[in-house]
Each structure stands twice: as C-alpha cells, then as structure tokens.
Amino acid sequence: MRHIISMLLENEPGALSRVAGLFSARGYNIESLTVAPTEDATVSRMTLVTSGSGEIIEQITKQLNKLVDVVKLLDITESSHVEREIMLVKVRATGDSRDEVKRLCDIFRAHVLDVTATSYIIEVTGTGEKLDAFLDVLDRRIILEVVRSGALGIGRGEKALRV
Amino acid sequence: MELSGAEIIMQFLKDEGVEIIFGYPGGAVLHIYDALYKQNYIRHILVRHEQGATHMADGYARATGKPGVVLVTSGPGATNAVTGIATAYMDSIPMVVITGQVPTNAIGSDAFQEVDCIGITRPCVKHNFLVKDVHDLAVTLKKAFYVATTGRPGPVVVDVPKDVTHPDIKIPYEYPRDITMRSYSPVTRGHSGQIRKAIDLLLGAKRPMIYTGGGVVLDDAAEELRTLTQHLGFPITNTLMGLGGYPATDRLFVGMLGMHGTYEANMAMHNCDVLLAIGARFDDRVVGDVKKFCPGAKIIHIDIDPASIAKTVKVQVPIVGSVRSVLRDMNAMLAESSREPDRAAVEQWWRQIREWQSIECLRYDRTGPRIKPQYVVQKLYEVTGGDAYIASDVGQHQMWAAQFYPFDKPRRWINSGGLGTMGFGLPAAMGVQFAHPDATVACVTGEGSIVMCIQELATAKQYGLPIKVVNLNNGYLGMVRQWQEFMYESRESHSYLDSLPDFAKLTESFGHVGVRVEKPEDVEGALRDAFAMRDRLVFLDVITDPTENVYPMMMSGKGQNEMLLSALCRDRELA
Ligand SMILES: Cc1cc2nc3c(=O)[nH]c(=O)nc-3n(C[C@H](O)[C@H](O)[C@H](O)COP(=O)(O)OP(=O)(O)OC[C@H]3O[C@@H](n4cnc5c(N)ncnc54)[C@H](O)[C@@H]3O)c2cc1C
Numbered sequence: 145m146r147h148i149i150s151m152l153l154e155n156e157p158g159a160l161s162r163v164a165g166l167f168s169a170r171g172y173n174i175e176s177l178t179v180a181p182t183e184d185a186t187v188s189r190m191t192l193v194t195s196g197s198g199e200i201i202e203q204i205t206k207q208l209n210k211l212v213d214v215v216k217l218l219d220i221t222e223s224s225h226v227e228r229e230i231m232l233v234k235v236r237a238t239g240d241s242r243d244e245v246k247r248l249c250d251i252f253r254a255h256v257l258d259v260t261a262t263s264y265i266i267e268v269t270g271t272g273e274k275l276d277a278f279l280d281v282l283d284r285r286i287i288l289e290v291v292r293s294g295a296l297g298i299g300r301g302e303k304a305l306r307v
Numbered sequence: 308m309e310l311s312g313a314e315i316i317m318q319f320l321k322d323e324g325v326e327i328i329f330g331y332p333g334g335a336v337l338h339i340y341d342a343l344y345k346q347n348y349i350r351h352i353l354v355r356h357e358q359g360a361t362h363m364a365d366g367y368a369r370a371t372g373k374p375g376v377v378l379v380t381s382g383p384g385a386t387n388a389v390t391g392i393a394t395a396y397m398d399s400i401p402m403v404v405i406t407g408q409v410p411t412n413a414i415g416s417d418a419f420q421e422v423d424c425i426g427i428t429r430p431c432v433k434h435n436f437l438v439k440d441v442h443d444l445a446v447t448l449k450k451a452f453y454v455a456t457t458g459r460p461g462p463v464v465v466d467v468p469k470d471v472t473h474p475d476i477k478i479p480y481e482y483p484r485d486i487t488m489r490s491y492s493p494v495t496r497g498h499s500g501q502i503r504k505a506i507d508l509l510l511g512a513k514r515p516m517i518y519t520g521g522g523v524v525l526d527d528a529a530e531e532l533r534t535l536t537q538h539l540g541f542p543i544t545n546t547l548m549g550l551g552g553y554p555a556t557d558r559l560f561v562g563m564l565g566m567h568g569t570y571e572a573n574m575a576m577h578n579c580d581v582l583l584a585i586g587a588r589f590d591d592r593v594v595g596d597v598k599k600f601c602p603g604a605k606i607i608h609i610d611i612d613p614a615s616i617a618k619t620v621k622v623q624v625p626i627v628g629s630v631r632s633v634l635r636d637m638n639a640m641l642a643e644s645s646r647e648p649d650r651a652a653v654e655q656w657w658r659q660i661r662e663w664q665s666i667e668c669l670r671y672d673r674t675g676p677r678i679k680p681q682y683v684v685q686k687l688y689e690v691t692g693g694d695a696y697i698a699s700d701v702g703q704h705q706m707w708a709a710q711f712y713p714f715d716k717p718r719r720w721i722n723s724g725g726l727g728t729m730g731f732g733l734p735a736a737m738g739v740q741f742a743h744p745d746a747t748v749a750c751v752t753g754e755g756s757i758v759m760c761i762q763e764l765a766t767a768k769q770y771g772l773p774i775k776v777v778n779l780n781n782g783y784l785g786m787v788r789q790w791q792e793f794m795y796e797s798r799e800s801h802s803y804l805d806s807l808p809d810f811a812k813l814t815e816s817f818g819h820v821g822v823r824v825e826k827p828e829d830v831e832g833a834l835r836d837a838f839a840m841r842d843r844l845v846f847l848d849v850i851t852d853p854t855e856n857v858y859p860m861m862m863s864g865k866g867q868n869e870m871l872l873s874a875l876c877r878d879r880e881l882a
C-alpha cells in the first residue's frame with residue numbers, strides 16, 4: 145500500500161540525511177521525498193511517499209519518530225486528505241503539434257509557462273495519477289524533459305500538523 | 308565565568324558529574340588536552356587504541372549505569388572509535404563520544420585528518436551533533452548526555468571542530484542544568500489499561516513464561532522483576548543481555564534462552580500459553596524461525612522503544628514504558644487484586660518443565676585428558692564465589708561463560724551481544740575495574756579475540772588494574788570451526804590459528820603475570836593463585852580441548868523446540 149508520511153523536522157543540517165539514511169539502512173523504499181522550510185523558520189516539512197505492508201509502514205513510522213530531529217509525524221493517508229504534485233514538462237512544439245499540445249493542456253488544466261519558436265514549458269498540477277495520465281497522452285517523441293516535485297499532502301479539516 | 312571551548316568541555320563534564328574519561332590525543336583535540344592538563348577533577352585514562360577507549364567507556368557504563376565518556380581526535384581517531392560506538396549502539400549502552408574535527412573553515416576541503424564523522428557514525432549512534440559555534444557547545448553537550456542516558460539509552464557523538472575549542476576565544480559559561488527538546492521526549496509510564504490487560508492474561512495463564520532482556524539491567528529493575536516473579540511463581544528465562552536481571556540460582560530460573568540457551572528454557576517458550584516479554588527485543592538468536600515462534604502464546608511486551616514492539620513478532624498486549632515503572636505498576640495492581648494466579652495449572656506446568664530439565668542439557672564429557680572449557684568456567688565460578696564481574700569476548704568461550712557462570716546480580720555480566728565484537732572483553736573488563744577498583748573482575752576470552760585489543764595490557768599496567776584474564780585457548784576460532792563442523796562438513800576454512808604467541812611471555816613483557824595451564828588438575832590451583840594476587844593482572848592461558856562444541860544449539864531455520872543436543876543428552880531426550 146502507498147502511504148504519504150508528513151513530518152515536521154528540526155531545520156538542522158543533517159536532518160534530511162538521517163531520514164534518507166534510515167530508509168537505505170533498513171531497506172525501505174522511497175517513492176518520493178520533498179522538503180522545504182515552513183512559516184516557522186525552525187522547522188521544515190517533509191513529505192515522503194513510501195509503500196509496504198501494514199507491518200512495514202508501522203516500523204517506518206516508529207523508526208522515523210525515533211529520530212531525534214523529527215518533531216512530529218503523521219501518516220496522512222490514514223484519513224481523508226488532499227494530495228498535489230506539480231510537474232514541469234518541456235516539449236518540442238512545432239507545426240501542427242503546437243495546437244495539439246495546447247488542446248491537451250486545456251483538458252488537463254495545464255498552463256504553458258514559456259514559449260519559444262520550437263518549444264513549450266508546461267506546468268501541470270494534480271495527483272500523481274493525473275500527471276501520469278498527462279504524460280501518457282503526450283506524444284513520447286516530443287517530450288524533451290520532465291521534472292516532478294513529488295507529492296505534497298495535507299489532511300482535511302481543522303486538525304493540523306504543527307509544532 | 309569566561310571560558311574557552313576547551314575549558315567549557317572540562318567544566319561541563321565536571322558539572323555533569325563525570326569523573327573519568329577514556330581517550331587518546333591528536334591534533335584536532337590538542338586544545339582540549341591542554342585544558343585537561345590544567346584541571347584536576349576529571350581523570351583521563353590514556354588508552355593504546357581508540358577502540359579500546361570506547362570499549363572501556365562501555366564497560367564502565369554497563370557496570371555502573373552511568374554514561375561512559377570518550378575523547379578522541381579527528382580522522383583516524385574517530386574511525387578507530389566506530390567499532391566501539393556500534394557495539395554500544397547495538398546493546399543500548401549510554402555513552403558520549405567527543406571527537407575532534409578539523410576547523411570549521413576547513414570542513415569539506417579534505418583537510419588533514421578530516422573524515423565526515425557525523426556521516427560515518429550516523430547509522431550507529433542514537434544521535435550525533437556537530438558543534439559549529441562555541442556558544443552552542445555547553446547546551447549541545449547537555450543534549451548529548453540527556454539523549455544518551457534517557458529512554459532507550461545509546462551512544463551519542465559530539466563532533467567538535469578545533470577552532471571551537473580555541474583558547475583565545477572565551478565566552479560566558481553557565482551549566483545548562485535542565486534541557487527540554489521538543490523533538491525528543493521518551494515515555495516512561497506505561498498505559499494503565501494495557502497493564503491491567505496484561506495482569507488479566509497473566510492471572511489466567513496455565514503455561515506462563517517470563518522472558519526478560521537487557522532492558523531490565525539497563526533500567527535497574529531487577530528488584531521489581533524479582534517481586535513480580537516471586538509473586539507469580541512463574542518460570543523465567545533471560546536473554547544473553549539480560550543475565551543477572553533475575554538471580555540465576557533461584558529455583559524459578561530456567562536458564563538462558565535462544566541459540567545456546569537451555570533446552571528447558573526454549574521448550575517452555577515454545578509451549579507456553581502466555582508470554583511476558585520484558586525489555587527484550589525478540590532477537591533472531593532468541594526467536595529462531597519466526598514462523599515457528601511461540602505458536603500457542605498470547606504475548607505481552609514491555610519496552611520503552613515502540614519500535615522494538617512488533618518489529619519481528621506480533622504481540623497482543625504492547626506496553627510502552629520503562630521496565631521499572633511498568634513493573635512497579637504491575638506489582639501494585641497484583642498486590643491489590645484478590646485474584647491469584649492459577650496455581651494448580653502452573654504446578655502442572657512446572658512438572659513438565661522439570662521433565663525437560665532432567666535431560667541436563669549442559670552436561671559435558673569431562674573424562675578425557677584435555678581441559679574442558681566448561682570446567683574452567685565452573686571453577687572460575689567457585690573460586691570467585693560467584694560474585695565477580697565477568698567480561699567476555701566473543702565466541703564459544705562467551706557462550707560457556709554465559710552458561711556456566713550463574714549471575715545472581717545485574718551488571719555483573721559484561722558482553723557484546725548485539726554486534727558480537729571480538730576485542731571487547733579486555734578493555735570492557737578494564738572499564739569495569741576503573742568503576743569498581745576493589746571488585747573482582749575477570750575477562751573470559753579466546754586466543755582469537757584477545758589479540759584484537761591486546762595492546763590495552765599496557766593501559767592496564769599503567770593504571771595498575773588487577774584484572775584476571777582467563778584465555779580459553781583452543782587454538783581455533785572455535786565458534787567459526789563449530790559452524791563449519793555442523794554446516795560445512797567440517798571444512799575448516801581459515802578457522803585454525805597458526806603461529807599463536809606464547810601468551811604467558813607476551814603478558815610478562817607488558818609487565819604482568821602470565822601463566823600457562825595445560826592439565827585439568829592444574830586449573831583450580833592456577834585460578835586460586837591468580838585471584839590471590841590482588842594487585843596484579845594475571846593472564847591464565849588455559850589450553851583447552853579444541854574439539855569441544857557449544858550445546859545445546861538451535862540451528863538456523865529451526866524453532867525453539869528443535870534444539871540440537873550434545874551426544875551425551877540425546878538418548879535421554881528420546882526416552
Ligand atoms: C556468539 C553469540 C551468540 C549468541 N547467542 C545468544 C543466545 O543463545 N541467546 C540470547 O539470548 N542471545 C544470544 N546472543 C545475543 C543476541 O545477539 C542479542 O544481543 C540478544 O539476544 C539481545 O538481547 P535482548 O533481547 O535482551 O535485547 P537488548 O539488546 O539488551 O535490548 C534491550 C531491549 O530493552 C529495551 N529497553 C532498554 N531500556 C529500557 C527501559 N528502561 N525500559 C524498557 N525497555 C528498555 C530496548 O528498547 C530493547 O528493546 C548471542 C550473541 C553472540 C555474539
């Protein structure tokens with residue numbers, strides 16, 4: 145099962161490597177990992193997507209909680225939540241394909257951020273599945289470059305993950 | 308008070324109550340060594356190899372419960388310390404290791420004697436810190452001691468760049484008495500609802516079993532455990548790390564469990580209906596094949612580390628809390644309860660256990676002309692009145708020490724269980740002797756292990772430590788040879804130790820007393836003579852039967868009910 149684990153980490157150098165090191169040392173897999181500071185400069189928020197059986201996920205959350213740099217942790221997939229990922233795609237856009245790509249962008253509510261005579265940079269936001277679907281419908285041959293942020297997530301309702 | 312970083316370290320250690328540190332100097336820590344020179348409250352022990360320093364600090368910690376403190380230089384000093392740090396980590400031993408580092412402005416430049424100490428030690432410490440500013444030094448040291456000694460204990464490394472300790476930069480110092488860390492707050496009290504559930508299960512048990520580990524020793528909870536066990540009258544077993552947590556000569560004790568545990572302990576585990584696990588982590592050397600483990604048991608698990616619970620074995624009643632506090636709560640509830648354990652069923656259960664015991668699984672053949680290692684340990688027990696601190700190395704001799712020296716008190720049995728570090732024994736014994744100068748301290752070792760830290764004999768001479776080293780010299784990496792005999796059709800690939808030194812002479816050259824013992828009839832006398840020399844280190848090189856194996860044994864892939872017994876016992880099992 146896929147799980148999204150959200151963490152507040154002490155904003156210390158080395159905190160990230162502790163998390164990454166834990167996953168490699170214990171053989172857990174990381175699908176994606178994003179980390180950035182929050183409105184509170186002393187903590188950063190990490191969103192980590194992993195998968196495994198119930199027992200493995202339980203060990204992962206316990207081991208993460210044990211890290212001294214982890215202030216708070218929540219498996220947001222345990223309850224109702226919102227998940228978003230952002231993707232930038234650079235495509236070759238010449239001749240007929242310029243219109244075709246534009247049409248697809250409209251359907252996916254994607255934006256063209258940059259235009260040159262021969263290329264577009266497109267921004268798409270959504271769940272990982274939606275981004276996958278967008279890539280699927282694009283003609284493989286015109287894709288020049290893809291960059292994805294990895295998933296971000298947040299639980300619904302008033303309850304908040306904060307210090 | 309205005310102090311330099313180096314002086315802050317000294318003053319802090321004093322304020323923290325540290326009396327002794329184990330270390331070895333080098334460029335990056337010279338400011339600290341200079342501050343050390345100018346004070347007289349911290350005793351520094353100059354070792355001969357940084358691994359020795361960490362094992363000494365570790366032995367000191369195991370014998371006292373206080374954190375062991377180490378000071379080493381950057382680069383090779385730090386890397387030499389890693390084995391000892393990992394050893395302490397695996398056995399949850401509180402330790403603070405201060406490592407020198409190149410100056411902050413040189414970090415990352417491949418400077419002389421630079422290693423990424425934080426990176427190298429990260430997977431084998433409870434936590435580590437790099438101090439980049441002298442203003443953070445005292446608070447960081449406080450955090451290090453706090454993290455090392457609370458919750459599930461463990462080693463903490465504090466990496467200190469040289470400029471942070473510079474004598475010219477003085478800042479105000481105040482001892483940070485209290486510390487709170489929002490990201491670290493270990494639980495102590497167990498959940499009372501869970502404890503009640505546990506009591507219910509225990510009182511209803513027909514074939515109960517108590518299985519306790521290092522957590523009881525680490526938390527100084529032997530007394531609480533004794534009260535509980537005596538009240539219940541249940542059989543109890545200890546892990547290798549838990550020996551001494553319950554008095555081994557008590558009638559309720561059925562011996563160690565696991566790979567080289569007793570037949571009765573393992574059989575009782577396998578057949579029990581309620582298992583109470585206390586401060587033990589269901590290690591693979593205990594459990595054997597997980598799929599075959601305790602098939603009919605409901606399991607209660609008390610542990611301070613939530614990650615230890617349900618890591619390998621599913622449990623029905625998890626209790627997160629410190630052993631001592633949870634056992635106190637349990638004892639209080641039991642005292643108030645009008646319910647008694649099911650004495651009739653438990654008596655029936657004991658009859659079964661006594662039958663298993665009648666196999667006498669630890670019997671060995673003493674008839675030959677060669678010295679049997681088990682016999683040496685039995686004599687060691689007699690000669691020391693069963694009241695010595697025994698440090699051990701790793702191998703067959705370690706298992707025989709565990710099997711044949713019944714420990715009645717905690718913190719008496721000092722060994723590397725989790726990492727199994729050869730070379731641990733001698734420096735660990737020295738750490739114990741530093742902590743308890745008047746106590747009887749022995750190191751049971753093998754000719755393979757002892758040479759891995761033998762240089763510390765010089766340290767022992769310098770500080771006049773009267774340790775007794777009992778070298779069970781079988782000429783082999785015996786534990787390896789045993790596995791090769793059982794699993795590789797006796798192909799003894801590189802387990803025979805050619806060109807051994809004359810250990811007696813070697814020891815003499817360090818300034819100690821060395822004695823070689825070759826005949827069974829000389830063993831007891833040699834031990835008595837050695838322990839009579841109260842102020843000398845005596846090294847007994849005891850030449851033992853090289854063919855002897857450790858029995859019983861739970862082979863890999865087997866369950867606890869499938870132990871391999873020695874030939875002597877096998878026929879009894881069938882009967
Ligand atoms: C050659 C060799 C052979 C071995 N054979 C055996 C064998 O036959 N049998 C055997 O048992 N072992 C054997 N071992 C040792 C084995 O590898 C493990 O080290 C050992 O079994 C672990 O012991 P433990 O479960 O008591 O855990 P420890 O490593 O002592 O861990 C302690 C547990 O207690 C918890 N704890 C710590 N403090 C507290 C507290 N205050 N409150 C509550 N909980 C706390 C910790 O979180 C942890 O889960 C062998 C080792 C070697 C080298």
Ligand SMILES: Cc1ncc(C[n+]2csc(CCOP(=O)(O)OP(=O)(O)O)c2C)c(N)n1
Pocket residue numbers: 700701702703704705726727728729730752753754755756757779781783784785786787
């Ligand atoms: C540093 C280290 N290297 C290798 C091993 C693997 N090992 C475990 S027991 C053992 C043999 C130990 O030999 P010795 O000290 O003579 O003890 P014996 O088994 O003969 O009693 C070895 C090599 C280890 N535990 N530690």
Ligand SMILES: [Mg+2]
Pocket residue numbers: 702753754755779780781782783784785
């Ligand atoms: Mg040997």
